[in-house]
Amino acid sequence: MKLIGMVNKMRNASITGWGKYLPDNILTNKDLEEIVDTSDDWIRSRTGIKQRYIADDGETTSDLAYHAARKALKTADLKAEEIDMIIVATVTPDMPFPATSCILEDRLGADNAATFDLEAGCSGFVYGLSVASQFIESGMYDNILVVGAETLSKIMDWEDRNTCVLFGDGAGAAVVQAVDKGGLMSFDLGSDGSGGESLYMPGGGSLNPATEKTVEDKLHYIKMAGNQVFKFAVKRMSQASRDVVNKAGFGTEDVDLFIPHQANTRIINSAAKRLDLNNDEVYVNLPEYGNTSSASVPIAMAEAREKGLIKNGDKVVLVAFGAGLTWASAFLEWNEEGK
Numbered sequence: 212m213k214l215i216g217m218v219n220k221m222r223n224a225s226i227t228g229w230g231k232y233l234p235d236n237i238l239t240n241k242d243l244e245e246i247v248d249t250s251d252d253w254i255r256s257r258t259g260i261k262q263r264y265i266a267d268d269g270e271t272t273s274d275l276a277y278h279a280a281r282k283a284l285k286t287a288d289l290k291a292e293e294i295d296m297i298i299v300a301t302v303t304p305d306m307p308f309p310a311t312s313c314i315l316e317d318r319l320g321a322d323n324a325a326t327f328d329l330e331a332g333c334s335g336f337v338y339g340l341s342v343a344s345q346f347i348e349s350g351m352y353d354n355i356l357v358v359g360a361e362t363l364s365k366i367m368d369w370e371d372r373n374t375c376v377l378f379g380d381g382a383g384a385a386v387v388q389a390v391d392k393g394g395l396m397s398f399d400l401g402s403d404g405s406g407g408e409s410l411y412m413p414g415g416g417s418l419n420p421a422t423e424k425t426v427e428d429k430l431h432y433i434k435m436a437g438n439q440v441f442k443f444a445v446k447r448m449s450q451a452s453r454d455v456v457n458k459a460g461f462g463t464e465d466v467d468l469f470i471p472h473q474a475n476t477r478i479i480n481s482a483a484k485r486l487d488l489n490n491d492e493v494y495v496n497l498p499e500y501g502n503t504s505s506a507s508v509p510i511a512m513a514e515a516r517e518k519g520l521i522k523n524g525d526k527v528v529l530v531a532f533g534a535g536l537t538w539a540s541a542f543l544e545w546n547e548e549g550k
């Protein structure tokens with residue numbers, strides 16, 4: 212694991228645009244009671260989730276990404292043709308290839324953008340910000356669109372109550388540009404591949420190419436050992452938050468708002484307790500959206516900004532964990548005034 216941060220910067224990078232998009236359909240815990248052997252009470256008390264949004268048949272990850280991206284471009288006052296690079300973080304691409312970022316580029320009309328997808332599980336958006344930040348700081352690019360978008364409902368085993376109650380669909384996007392001061396100050400990224408099988412989809416790749424048998428064996432769905440991920444999450448969320456703040460030369464007491472990956476309120480509360488945070492310093496929207504994987508942090512960030520909970524100069528931590536297993540955190544001094 213390496214800490215990367217304020218080294219040899221030519222200029223600072225910051226988030227200057229934000230947007231979120233959720234599909235129309237809401238699936239409540241009560242609805243799930245009709246599908247699997249579960250209860251509203253169990254889901255609320257063990258996870259904090261009340262409902263989640265589910266994409267329509269035929270509604271794709273790039274569709275959700277498109278709507279979130281349009282909003283982010285609008286807030287940044289940026290035209291699609293001005294985008295230099297598009298990074299889409301997702302574990303549910305429209306298809307194995309071409310990349311969902313290419314499909315998004317075409318739909319946006321971002322004809323001058325380099326594009327690629329980034330797969331780091333639920334940490335993908337924060338990983339994507341770290342990549343965008345390097346390109347901006349080095350001076351190579353000026354305008355980068357980073358999107359976290361998922362249609363997890365498409366890889367859900369709707370007979371598995373251990374997983375199907377947890378996840379939801381959605382997308383969040385950010386524009387990253389150069390600023391005079393503040394912005395994205397430090398990152399902490401890591402992974403522990405030994406935990407890969409605690410959260411994975413085994414089918415459809417070179418290990419288990421799609422056959423009738425892989426479909427019959429349900430290998431094209433999410434498999435998860437919830438307990439193992441839970442322990443990893445509590446430890447890594449607090450550690451990665453502390454490390455990234457310290458790297459920027461601050462303490463956790465200096466932070467105005469923590470925006471954690473929205474997976475389970477018990478995970479968020481345990482991490483917050485380890486960091487000595489009050490409730491109003493931690494943004495939580497999990498009850499409304501469920502776990503939207505790489506979309507969860509950008510949706511929460513866009514929503515917090517829309518509600519006026521983040522203003523210029525605020526110190527903000529974004530922190531996530533997920534399949535890989537991976538973790539990622541970013542410390543930023545909010546500055547939305549692009550150069």
Ligand code: UT7
Pocket residue numbers: 248249250253254257258333372373376410435436437438440441444474475502504532533534
């Ligand atoms: O983005 C990363 C994605 N993954 C995560 O963040 C997952 C992290 N882990 C978790 O959030 C929690 O481990 C879960 C919410 C998944 C599970 O909570 P838990 O407190 O760890 O429960 P458990 O797995 O230990 O299961 C307790 C009981 C079991 O019954 P028995 O064996 O004690 O009779 C489960 O079968 O709860 C049962 N159970 C359910 N009951 C009703 C599991 N899922 C359900 C359900 N409804 N949906």
